[in-house]
Amino acid sequence: MSFQFEGNKEGKTNRPLVCVQGLGFVGLAMATVIANACDNDKILLYNVVGVDLPTNKNNIDIINKGELPFKTEDASFLDELRRAVLINKNFFTTSDMSFYSQADIVVVDVPLHIEKRSKNDYSKYSLSKKPFEQAIDSLGKKIKPECLVLIETTVPPGFCSKVVRPILEKNFESRNIVSSPIIAYSYERVMPGKEYLSSIRNYYRSFSGIDEKSTQKVKYFLESIINSKDYPLRREQETEACEFAKILENSYRAVNIAFIYEWTLLAENAGINLFSVIEGIKNRKTHNNIMEPGFGVGGYCLTKDSLLALWSADNFYNSVYGLPFSKRALEVNDKMPLHTIDLILQEMKVKNKKVAIMGISYRQDVGDTRFSPSELFYKELIKLKAICFVHDPYVEYWPECHEAPFIAFDHSLKDVDIIVFTVRHRCYSEATKEYLLEISKEGTLFVDAFNILDDEKISFLLKNNRNVIGVGKGHIKRIKETIKCQKY
Numbered sequence: 316m317s318f319q320f321e322g323n324k325e326g327k328t329n330r331p332l333v334c335v336q337g338l339g340f341v342g343l344a345m346a347t348v349i350a351n352a353c354d355n356d357k358i359l360l361y362n363v364v365g366v367d368l369p370t371n372k373n374n375i376d377i378i379n380k381g382e383l384p385f386k387t388e389d390a391s392f393l394d395e396l397r398r399a400v401l402i403n404k405n406f407f408t409t410s411d412m413s414f415y416s417q418a419d420i421v422v423v424d425v426p427l428h429i430e431k432r433s434k435n436d437y438s439k440y441s442l443s444k445k446p447f448e449q450a451i452d453s454l455g456k457k458i459k460p461e462c463l464v465l466i467e468t469t470v471p472p473g474f475c476s477k478v479v480r481p482i483l484e485k486n487f488e489s490r491n492i493v494s495s496p497i498i499a500y501s502y503e504r505v506m507p508g509k510e511y512l513s514s515i516r517n518y519y520r521s522f523s524g525i526d527e528k529s530t531q532k533v534k535y536f537l538e539s540i541i542n543s544k545d546y547p548l549r550r551e552q553e554t555e556a557c558e559f560a561k562i563l564e565n566s567y568r569a570v571n572i573a574f575i576y577e578w579t580l581l582a583e584n585a586g587i588n589l590f591s592v593i594e595g596i597k598n599r600k601t602h603n604n605i606m607e608p609g610f611g612v613g614g615y616c617l618t619k620d621s622l623l624a625l626w627s628a629d630n631f632y633n634s635v636y637g638l639p640f641s642k643r644a645l646e647v648n649d650k651m652p653l654h655t656i657d658l659i660l661q662e663m664k665v666k667n668k669k670v671a672i673m674g675i676s677y678r679q680d681v682g683d684t685r686f687s688p689s690e691l692f693y694k695e696l697i698k699l700k701a702i703c704f705v706h707d708p709y710v711e712y713w714p715e716c717h718e719a720p721f722i723a724f725d726h727s728l729k730d731v732d733i734i735v736f737t738v739r740h741r742c743y744s745e746a747t748k749e750y751l752l753e754i755s756k757e758g759t760l761f762v763d764a765f766n767i768l769d770d771e772k773i774s775f776l777l778k779n780n781r782n783v784i785g786v787g788k789g790h791i792k793r794i795k796e797t798i799k800c801q802k803y
């Protein structure tokens with residue numbers, strides 16, 4: 316396949332070519348940012364080709380029409396994609412890997428899956444190395460010797476030097492290329508949501524090259540696409556350290572979430588509003604990133620990244636100690652949604668009860684359902700013979716539970732017995748107390764699993780013959796008692 320990039324105002328078509336390998340939640344956002352990168356005179360800097368698998372043809376076609384294959388709250392994402400694909404015509408997507416041979420830079424955003432093989436023993440996991448190795452091999456067969464290969468995929472520490480480098484070197488050797496491959500690592504901190512593109516462009520980045528030449532090349536590239544004036548780049552001395560940083564960062568967050576979970580249970584028993592307690596603690600600057608109680612942890616990163624480091628501990632570093640805290644956090648976080656079921660069961664049996672699960676994506680204001688905590692919740696409720704419906708403003712089809720029937724966030728909820736808010740989507744937290752009353756029937760149990768209802772809404776619903784419980788909200792018991800006293 317050949318494609319002629321359109322020239323910019325000056326008729327320049329010879330911009331450097333950047334291929335982005337893997338056009339998923341990260342790759343498509345990164346490709347859009349690169350395609351819109353300009354110099355000081357507002358001249359576009361790069362032509363961009365997104366390369367995905369032939370099996371992803373549907374998404375490739377959608378992107379080439381200037382559309383997004385998923386919903387997002389960030390309106391600028393669609394605007395910038397359209398500008399690049401339809402107006403500037405410096406970005407298109409294909410499954411044709413021959414474009415790698417023309418690339419000056421390849422950004423690797425393919426996944427590297429690691430799966431837990433046992434529900435009870437997180438020491439048993441399997442890393443699907445092959446697809447990632449094949450992706451790198453497909454580059455090695457085609458890229459120019461001077462092409463920068465920038466890995467953004469989250470990988471086990473040591474992967475760039477011990478896996479990527481040998482694959483590319485072997486390919487170079489068989490192609491009689493004498494120079495060393497140019498390899499760098501810089502991990503994504505992209506936050507799908509309202510600040511999707513901005514979280515790439517306007518945020519701090521760490522990077523590292525496999526050698527000095529790679530380091531300088533990746534620094535130059537990142538500086539050209541990221542607002543490094545306000546968010547200075549940080550160089551790590553080895554790619555291994557940079558790979559380490561990504562996983563430590565996510566493991567730190569996962570451990571904090573697991574830590575708060577045990578306090579959540581205690582606060583509920585003690586009749587305390589843990590959200591209020593935490594708000595107070597946050598006033599102390601050293602503690603202002605303390606986590607809040609919640610329904611569970613999901614997504615492609617926090618649920619697994621610590622295992623990637625465990626894999627390196629076993630396979631590269633021969634570590635005896637391992638990562639017991641990080642491993643335990645994954646276990647605790649994975650099971651967290653079951654706590655909301657326990658809370659419901661304290662109020663009523665769920666057999667033959669109609670339950671509406673409000674939110675099936677892994678976090679607020681995104682449409683990504685991978686490893687969403689709602690999945691375990693839904694499956695356990697089905698086991699308990701509840702009749703479940705789901706709603707999510709960002710999801711039209713739930714691949715992980717494709718049989719789940721959807722319900723609207725409107726009067727159809729009058730037909731259900733239990734309404735569980737599992738994700739803090741904007742439309743749920745912005746719903747007024749009057750609306751919540753209007754769309755529910757008497758006796759409905761509202762379950763606030765992610766601090767969606769404030770005390771005013773909770774009191775209002777309780778006073779109007781609805782029941783309310785919530786994760787980390789032990790104080791609801793007290794509100795109920797006060798209302799009872801007022802009644803009699």
Ligand SMILES: NC(=O)c1ccc[n+]([C@@H]2O[C@H](COP(=O)([O-])OP(=O)(O)OC[C@H]3O[C@@H](n4cnc5c(N)ncnc54)[C@H](O)[C@@H]3O)[C@@H](O)[C@H]2O)c1
Pocket residue numbers: 336337338339340341342366367368371424425426427446449450467468469470503504505506507615616
């Ligand atoms: N989703 C996030 O918020 C996030 C944040 C930071 C880092 N990451 C990391 O970024 C990486 C990508 O994550 P994602 O969420 O974009 O995954 P994704 O599954 O949404 O996208 C990956 C894409 O790569 C494509 N692909 C797979 N093999 C390929 C190949 N050989 N050639 C071309 N395309 C190929 C897939 O078809 C898919 O479209 C992962 O390592 C992830 O851990 C993700």
